[in-house]
Amino acid sequence: MNELSQLRQAAFAPAHTADIADALVKSSGLRVEADRRRGRGAGLNPSGRFEEKRREALDDGWQTIEELEPFRTEVQVEKPRAAITRNESPDLSFDRSINPYRGCEHGxxxxxxxxxxxxxxxxxxLDFESKLxxxxxxPKLLERELSRPDYKVRAIAIGTNTDPYQPIEREWRIMRQILEVLNKANHPVAIVTKSALITRDADILSEMASxxxxxxxxxxxxxxxxxxxxxxxxASTPPKRLDAIKALTDAGIPASVMVAPVIPALNDHEIERILEAAxxxxxxxxxxxxxxxxxxVSPLFRDWLLQNYPNRYRHVMSLIRSMRGxxxxxxxxxxRMKGAGPYAWQIGRRFEMATKRLGMVRRGLPLRDDIFIRPDGGGIQLSLL
Structure with a gap:
């Protein structure tokens, strides 16, 4: 379906036209052909905000765009100086995290x-989901940092930025190595993922959970x-994620469900069903x-919405903006996590009522931090005194 057809389909009333047309105009020169991005989430590949020049795809009449190769997953090795990153956000329940990957193939x-x-x-x-x-x-950096005399133990969150169990983890197995270090040191960890691959590490997680x-x-x-x-x-299909919850809980690993993100007029009607299934x-x-x-993220999401659900575009964005001032x-x-206004309040109350009916809690038990075993050295030069 071309852009003109999408505009006609979406603009059922004159009031819709300006918003839809604005999104089309801003993205028209950046859209990547469907055959080149099959299996990807984004339809655009705009230049980053720090770049001096903006890239746009332009058909010069010689069909050069049609000859471009599809976006393939490319992996580069990054050499960080530290394993643990810190944050001071009052919205988050943790102050440290680990990101074994940058970019995410889930798309x-x-x-x-x-x-x-x-x-x-x-x-x-598209670079975000294909250039990883x-x-x-x-894992080695983590062991070294945990061995420092001044290290203070608190739960490490993993999966708060990009997914640690995205497809390339099958080959690189960095997450499993991280868990091995944490398990050996009796260090608490909280993981967030949308991948059933996490069940591969149920043996380590079960031992830690015990x-x-x-x-x-x-x-x-x-x-x-x-x-x-x-x-x-x-990402893993919804049934596989539910299977992962069952596999983890059967192994004695506390597993919770995150209904995230809630998108008004797109998936918010599923809140109760997701909670019941989980x-x-x-x-x-x-x-x-x-x-x-x-x-x-805003222009990328708006373009995706226009491409996939053009008849809901204005309604979805109107509700989002009603909760974001x-x-x-x-x-x-x-x-930023819950929004504000009547519609945001309604979502919150629905969630609260559903979890109460199902007997689900919204705050889990804290992880232990009193049995930590500091790694011996971990590559740090020991004192001779």
């Missing part, structure tokens, strides 16, 4: 981490296979996060 169109690719001189669009960076030295050192959150955005395929193309699979804890559209996104602490 979730709503991913709030997409703008981080701009720091690498790459696009938050791996950090194979992280000591009160591990818990997992499985993100389920929708139970609709068609929507999931379009919105998060290379609860039946064994999840006893639940949480949710409202859709976040920071920086480049009239903007696509409001980064104010205390509001």
């Amino acid at each position: 979730c169109i709503y991913c709030f981490a997409r703008p981080t690719h701009s720091y690498m001189g790459l696009s938050p669009g 960076f791996v950090k194979p030295d992280v 000591k009160g050192l591990a818990k997992v959150g499985i993100s389920i955005t929708t139970l609709d296979r068609k929507l999931a395929r379009a919105m998060e193309p290379r 609860n039946a699979a064994g999840a006893t804890k639940a949480s949710y996060v409202l859709l976040r559209l920071p920086l480049e 009239g903007k696509d996104y409001d980064a104010e602490w205390g509001k």
Whole structure:
């Protein structure tokens, strides 16, 4: 379907035209042909916000665009100086995390981490999901950092930026090595993922959970296979995520469900169904996060929405802006995760009532930090005194 057809289909009333047309005009020169991005989430590959020049695809009449190769997953090795990153956000329940990968092949169109690719001189669009960076030295760096005399133990969160169990983890196995280091040191860890690959590491996680050192959150955005395929193309299917919850809980690993992100007029009607399905699979804890559209994520999401659900475009964006102070996104602490206004309040109350009915808690038990065993040396020069 060409852009003119999409505009005609979406603009059922004159009031729709300006908003839809604006999105079309801004993205028209950046769209990548469907055959080149098959199995990807983003339809655009705009230049990052720090680039001096803006790239646009232009057909010069010689069919050169049609000859371009499809986007393939490319992996580069990154050499970080530290394994643990810190944050001081009052919206988060953790102050440290580990990111074994940069970029994510899952291709979730709503991913709030997409703008981080701009720091690498790459696009938050298709580059984010096809040009990936791996950090194979992280397990060794982690052991070294844990061995420092001044290290203070607190739970490490993994999966808060990009998914640690994205497809390339099958080959690189960095996440499993990280867990081996943490398990040996009796260090607490909380993991968030939307991949069933996590069940591969159930043996380590089960051992850690038996000591009160591990818990997992499985993100389920929708139970609709068609929507999931379009919105998060290379992530595990919804049934596989539910199977993962069951497998983890059967292994004695506390597994919760995260309904994230909640997108008004697109998947918010599924809140109760997702909670019921996850609860039946064994999840006893639940949480949710409202859709976040920071920086480049907003135009990417709006273009995706226009391409896949043009008749809902204006309604979805209108509701989003009603919860974000009239903007696509409001980064104010205390509001960015849940939004504000009547519709945001309604989502919160529905979630609260559903979890109460199902007997699900919204705060899990804290992980232990009193049995930590400091690694011996971990590559650090020991004192001779």
